[in-house]
Amino acid sequence: MKGTWFKAVVFALVMLLGLGVAQKLTFWHYWDGANGQALQALIERYQKDNPGVSIEAVFVPGSELLTKLQTAITARQTPTMAISDLVAMPLLTRSGALAPLDDYIRQGTLNLADYFAGPLVYGVFQGRRYSLPVSASNLGLFWNKNLFRQAGLDPNRPPRNWDELLSFARQIKERTGKWGIELFTQGGEGTTWQTQVYFWGAGAEFLNANNTAPAFNSAQGVRALQFLVDLVQKEKVATVAPWGLFGRGEAAMVMDGSWMTQFFPQQVNFELGAAAFPFAPGGRAATNMGGEQVFIFQSSEAATVRAAWNFIQWFSSTPVQVEWNRNTGFLPVRRSVASDPAYRAWVGNARPLMRPFVDSMAVARPRPPVTRYPQISDIFARYVQEALLGRLSPQDALNRAAQEITPLLR
Amino acid sequence: MGVDRLIAKWKVGLRLSVVHLLLMAGAFLSAMPFLWMLTTSLKPEPALYQPPLLLPTHFEWENYVKAWAAAPFPRFFLNSTIMTAGIVLAQTLLSAMAGYAFARMRFPGRDVLFFLVLGTMMIPFPVTLIPSFLVVNWLGWIDTYNALIIPRAVSAFAIFLFRQYFLTIPRELEEAAWIDGAGRFTLFFRIILPLSTPVIAASAIFSFLFAWNDFLWPLLVTNSTEMRTVQVGLAMFQGQYGVFWTLLTAAATIVTLPAIVAFLAAQKQFIAGITNTGLKD
Structure with missing residues (x-):
């Protein structure tokens, strides 16, 4: 009896001590549904293996995470670490609230050379790195095999370049009366990031090499926009309409994101194909890329930052990333994950539509990491719309967009 | 003929x-x-995209089960209920008192003050967002019901609504009670408020809908899941990578029910309140 009491007291003391030294970390993220559950499962395992650390994952709806981070930074009420959509990283790195990671990376086990080049472009400010990519997505081609069949096309052969894209689209329009391809014409970043894929595919650049001036109004840029305008105005195989034609079977091809390999099969009632997006003859393979970056906030407690880094390093390791990408459907940010046999086998068996997206990570390009990217994107999209509607020639539209965007890059 | x-x-x-x-x-x-x-x-x-769009022909009750289980909705409902009840009670009582003062009492600067109160309605919410957050943070109220209720305990719109209504009540009623020895509070609670059920109902409905549907402020001032409200719960179905329409609409139906019930319950008074003050929102 006495022994039991003694044990209980010792146990209680150990628990109290444990609470005293335990590192409590908070982690703000916007991963909803199954993705949030995958994160929670990883955190629970990490806590079990590292008894001194407890991590509280806080879900914040994606649309408001940046607002919440900004208010938290103003009030100095930041969590230990957080993720963000990569587009917001230039803003966050300039806030002065993030902890630089260079020393940790140098002393740690992560090999940055293993990361794909695209996602690594974000999170760097004045030569220092503040964030690491933890997930990616990119754009590719989806096509409706039923419509291909109806049009007399080989349902298993997607277009490989713009010439084929156009001839397939014509044949579909002619034989089925449906649109050949759907374009995102509703403006904003949706229009811009899809249009960038055509621009890069024609060999054009969006901004110059050091992101100080627009470069999209080059000869290649005009050629890319002319191609899109011709699809609508001259060939009439695409239209300016609200998004969703492809999902309803009204258009035979569409450019959409890797995440749709998960959603389309549940939403559409036709047979789907997916491929890397075709590029211009003489151009180059390219796609656009999204994803999240993880970062740590500065803290007076060096041990807290260190504990957060240890978690991030574990989370970023190849085996954990393989599991993370399998459970979420996010694309790998590391080459060792993309080529991991277990990962490739899973893609082949469970998510065959995703394979072209995984392979496209090597040619996925970042949108320029500039603070005013959202305004720049809106202006660019507006002039793309003007051109698609036939109100401005591609050259005029791009020149005017460049004129409006130049001051935003100073 | x-x-x-x-x-x-x-x-x-x-x-x-x-x-x-x-x-x-x-x-x-x-x-x-x-x-x-x-x-x-x-x-x-x-x-999802197939007609009929307005007449249920499928009955996938499973959606409701899944939506309810996707987030701790019982807790969210409790939080929304506490927050909404607090805001409705505080806004109605405090705004009625302020409205009465502006309608009936005489004090220096009254009209200037009233226009200042009206002026606050012109300031868009995003402008006051960060300052309000800083104050709430300084008070140590982050993640508490205080943060959810107290910054929204008065409403300029409700003050305006009450003042306009009180101006329509004949002064003679009050004067009669005054002569019988009633004080300000007796006048207000025993004479004025019982005559004002339509405007009380209208104001309560407005503040109910405002509080029940509010999203950004509750999200900013709460960090733990235990303090989140139903609207934040709904946002969970609008994922970064696509909207779960069937689950979102199922959850939205559940979340909208209290608002519909509240409106139907107070409908008669609500309409009377709007027509009497000559206002619509």
Whole structure:
């Protein structure tokens, strides 16, 4: 009896001590549904293996995470670490609230050379790195095999370049009366990031090499926009309409994101194909890329930052990333994950539509990491719309967009 | 004579049916989004884009079960209820008192003050967002019901609503009570408030809808899941990579129910309140 009491007291003391030294970390993220559950499962395992650390994952709806981070930074009420959509990283790195990671990376086990080049472009400010990519997505081609069949096309052969894209689209329009391809014409970043894929595919650049001036109004840029305008105005195989034609079977091809390999099969009632997006003859393979970056906030407690880094390093390791990408459907940010046999086998068996997206990570390009990217994107999209509607020639539209965007890059 | 009466009757009938047709069209337009929500919430995912869009033909009750289980909704409902009850009570009582002061009491600077209160309605919420957050943070209220209720305990709109209504109550009623020895508080609680049920109902409905539907402020001032509200719960279905329409509409149907019930319960007073003050929102 006495022994039991003694044990209980010792146990209680150990628990109290444990609470005293335990590192409590908070982690703000916007991963909803199954993705949030995958994160929670990883955190629970990490806590079990590292008894001194407890991590509280806080879900914040994606649309408001940046607002919440900004208010938290103003009030100095930041969590230990957080993720963000990569587009917001230039803003966050300039806030002065993030902890630089260079020393940790140098002393740690992560090999940055293993990361794909695209996602690594974000999170760097004045030569220092503040964030690491933890997930990616990119754009590719989806096509409706039923419509291909109806049009007399080989349902298993997607277009490989713009010439084929156009001839397939014509044949579909002619034989089925449906649109050949759907374009995102509703403006904003949706229009811009899809249009960038055509621009890069024609060999054009969006901004110059050091992101100080627009470069999209080059000869290649005009050629890319002319191609899109011709699809609508001259060939009439695409239209300016609200998004969703492809999902309803009204258009035979569409450019959409890797995440749709998960959603389309549940939403559409036709047979789907997916491929890397075709590029211009003489151009180059390219796609656009999204994803999240993880970062740590500065803290007076060096041990807290260190504990957060240890978690991030574990989370970023190849085996954990393989599991993370399998459970979420996010694309790998590391080459060792993309080529991991277990990962490739899973893609082949469970998510065959995703394979072209995984392979496209090597040619996925970042949108320029500039603070005013959202305004720049809106202006660019507006002039793309003007051109698609036939109100401005591609050259005029791009020149005017460049004129409006130049001051935003100073 | 008989024919004339028949024609007159016809004319009235015709006018009434035209009026009714217009009203029916209006009613349909208002009900349409709700029908769409209900229909979508009962569809299996693959039928999402297929007609009928406004009449439920599938009955996938599973969506409701899944939506309810996707987040700790019982806790969210509790938090929303506490927050909404607090805001409605505080806004109604405090705004009625302020409205009474502006309508009946005489003090220096009264009208300037009233216009200042009205002026606050012109300041957009995003402008006051960060300062309010800083104050709440300085008070140590982050993640508490205080942060959810107290910054929204008064409403300039409700003050305006009450003042306009109180101006329509005959002064003689108060003077009679005054002579009988009633004080300010007795006057306010025993004479004025009982005469003001329509405007109380109108103001309560406005603050109920505001509080129940509020999203950004509760999200900013709460960090733990235990303090989140139903609207934040709904946002969980609007993922970064696509909207889960069937689950979102199922959850939205559940979340909208209290608002519909509250409106139906107070409908008569609500309409009287609006027509008496000559206002609509």
